[in-house]
Amino acid sequence: MQTSYLTTSSSNKHKTFDKEDWSSAYCNVEKELNNAELNLSKGSIPKDLSGTFYRNGPGRLERGGRWVHHPFDGDGMIAAFKFRNGNVSLTNRFVRTKEWEEEEKAQKFLYRGVFGTQKEGGVLANALDVRLKNIANTHVVKLGKELLALWEASSPYAINPVTLETIGISNLKGVLKKNEAFSAHPHFDPGHHEEPRMVTFGVTTGPKSTIRLMEFSTEGKKAGSLLSDRKDSFNGFAFLHDFAITPNWAIFLQNALSFNPLPFLLGQKGAAQCLASQKDGASKFLLIPRDSGKFAGESPKTVEAPKGFVFHHLNAWEEKENINIDSIYYDDFPSIGPDDDFREIDFDLLPEGILKRCQINPNKNKFIATTLSNQCCEFAMVNPLLEGKKARFCWMATAEKKEGNGPLQAIKKLDLFNNEEIIWSGAPRGFIGEPIFIPLNSSKDSEDQGWVIVLVWNSIRSGTDLVILNAKDLSEQAILEVPISIPHGLHGSWVEE
Numbered sequence: 001m002q003t004s005y006l007t008t009s010s011s012n013k014h015k016t017f018d019k020e021d022w023s024s025a026y027c028n029v030e031k032e033l034n035n036a037e038l039n040l041s042k043g044s045i046p047k048d049l050s051g052t053f054y055r056n057g058p059g060r061l062e063r064g065g066r067w068v069h070h071p072f073d074g075d076g077m078i079a080a081f082k083f084r085n086g087n088v089s090l091t092n093r094f095v096r097t098k099e100w101e102e103e104e105k106a107q108k109f110l111y112r113g114v115f116g117t118q119k120e121g122g123v124l125a126n127a128l129d130v131r132l133k134n135i136a137n138t139h140v141v142k143l144g145k146e147l148l149a150l151w152e153a154s155s156p157y158a159i160n161p162v163t164l165e166t167i168g169i170s171n172l173k174g175v176l177k178k179n180e181a182f183s184a185h186p187h188f189d190p191g192h193h194e195e196p197r198m199v200t201f202g203v204t205t206g207p208k209s210t211i212r213l214m215e216f217s218t219e220g221k222k223a224g225s226l227l228s229d230r231k232d233s234f235n236g237f238a239f240l241h242d243f244a245i246t247p248n249w250a251i252f253l254q255n256a257l258s259f260n261p262l263p264f265l266l267g268q269k270g271a272a273q274c275l276a277s278q279k280d281g282a283s284k285f286l287l288i289p290r291d292s293g294k295f296a297g298e299s300p301k302t303v304e305a306p307k308g309f310v311f312h313h314l315n316a317w318e319e320k321e322n323i324n325i326d327s328i329y330y331d332d333f334p335s336i337g338p339d340d341d342f343r344e345i346d347f348d349l350l351p352e353g354i355l356k357r358c359q360i361n362p363n364k365n366k367f368i369a370t371t372l373s374n375q376c377c378e379f380a381m382v383n384p385l386l387e388g389k390k391a392r393f394c395w396m397a398t399a400e401k402k403e404g405n406g407p408l409q410a411i412k413k414l415d416l417f418n419n420e421e422i423i424w425s426g427a428p429r430g431f432i433g434e435p436i437f438i439p440l441n442s443s444k445d446s447e448d449q450g451w452v453i454v455l456v457w458n459s460i461r462s463g464t465d466l467v468i469l470n471a472k473d474l475s476e477q478a479i480l481e482v483p484i485s486i487p488h489g490l491h492g493s494w495v496e497e
């Protein structure tokens with residue numbers, strides 16, 4: 001374990017964190033900057049890091065003295081950390097969604113949020129208002145010449161990758177219908193079928209759900225063009241946040257959830273608060289053959305899945321007739337009830353995320369599940385050059401304590417072959433976001449050679465730090481003070497120069 005730069009002499013050694021420190025990160029982003037310098041407080045920035053770390057997340061959590069009900073309802077704010085020649089600079093912008101512009105003018109919430117934020121005026125004012133506010137806050141990726149700010153229930157916003165100015169809602173060269181759902185979790189095939197691709201999906205749901213699986217070119221003149229497109233329907237309601245790819249398959253986990261829209265229609269709850277676990281319901285893996293793979297055109301397969309709820313997958317790969325998929329499982333769907341304050345949540349009452357592996361045999365409708373790590377985790381990734389293949393190492397955000405739920409405070413490098421782990425921790429005063437692994441070398445033999453970058457909420461100075469670790473041993477390479485305070489966020493990506 002590395003000693004944290006956020007350990008202070010006054011730290012209570014028996015506590016992994018103070019809730020006030022954790023919740024102090026929930027603030028509005030007050031400034032938009034252009035190429036601002038970061039103050040280097042430790043180490044040096046590696047000269048071989050050349051590219052941009054883009055990161056999305058809620059940046060506006062309060063308007064006119066009223067708070068969002070859930071941070072996931074906060075408007076998307078994109079930060080771009082540009083690395084070149086051992087220097088780094090920050091540009092940040094809110095995504096100018098139509099709704100953000102209107103609410104900026106009015107200085108109050110005019111729209112309901114999916115996670116329970118209500119307009120002023122009580123239940124009556126909210127009843128029957130079923131408009132979805134596309135807050136573009138979940139992920140940011142580069143496709144072709146544009147960045148896409150993603151929010152899974154609607155279409156992406158196109159963003160200028162240099163200035164971060166909002167270009168507008170994109171239909172991706174005519175691929176998407178107006179406001180068509182487009183996942184916030186694209187996956188990047190590093191070249192299993194010669195050219196690299198972005199594989200992604202959109203889901204329309206109801207008593208029957210339809211998954212639209214799309215593959216886009218990511219290189220050369222065709223970058224951004226649609227390469228393949230298929231639609232498959234399945235019985236039952238499907239809440240699909242993420243998926244995984246192998247060279248031949250797209251793998252989805254259909255959680256055993258039900259959706260009762262009535263409290264949403266009546267103005268009592270947000271749409272996502274109307275999801276509930278089906279206690280005796282069965283989860284299912286939905287396996288869709290990729291059009292680029294050897295089962296192209298064949299029908300999808302459905303296989304039983306373990307009980308539990310999954311937001312995110314780590315990776316998947318094929319081995320003989322089996323498909324292996326590593327995912328983070330919760331005992332139940334974690335939600336914040338209409339009367340709860342998200343800044344006051346009791347972590348001990350929430351289920352923890354456990355990394356498990358499922359070996360699926362699609363021909364025998366069987367799976368074997370094993371636990372890879374019992375420590376509460378989220379935001380896990382392998383070397384992106386091994387996405388869809390068997391990888392040895394992964395990096396993830398974890399709670400500080402070894403059992404039970406807790407805020408994300410540490411980064412773990414896990415050796416999936418022998419279970420050895422290395423941990424860097426920001427506890428007790430630091431709280432981390434999604435760690436991004438950046439490979440230094442394009443050779444698969446140096447799988448863990450590179451850097452891990454992460455934003456850390458530094459509660460000692462109520463500000464955000466950018467931390468760069470050596471990916472191999474998680475030693476601290478550099479710590480920089482970010483000139484704006486950024487709330488706990490969602491996903492990001494690295495774009496090589």
Ligand SMILES: [Fe+2]
Nearest residue numbers: 185241312491
């Ligand atoms: Fe996600």
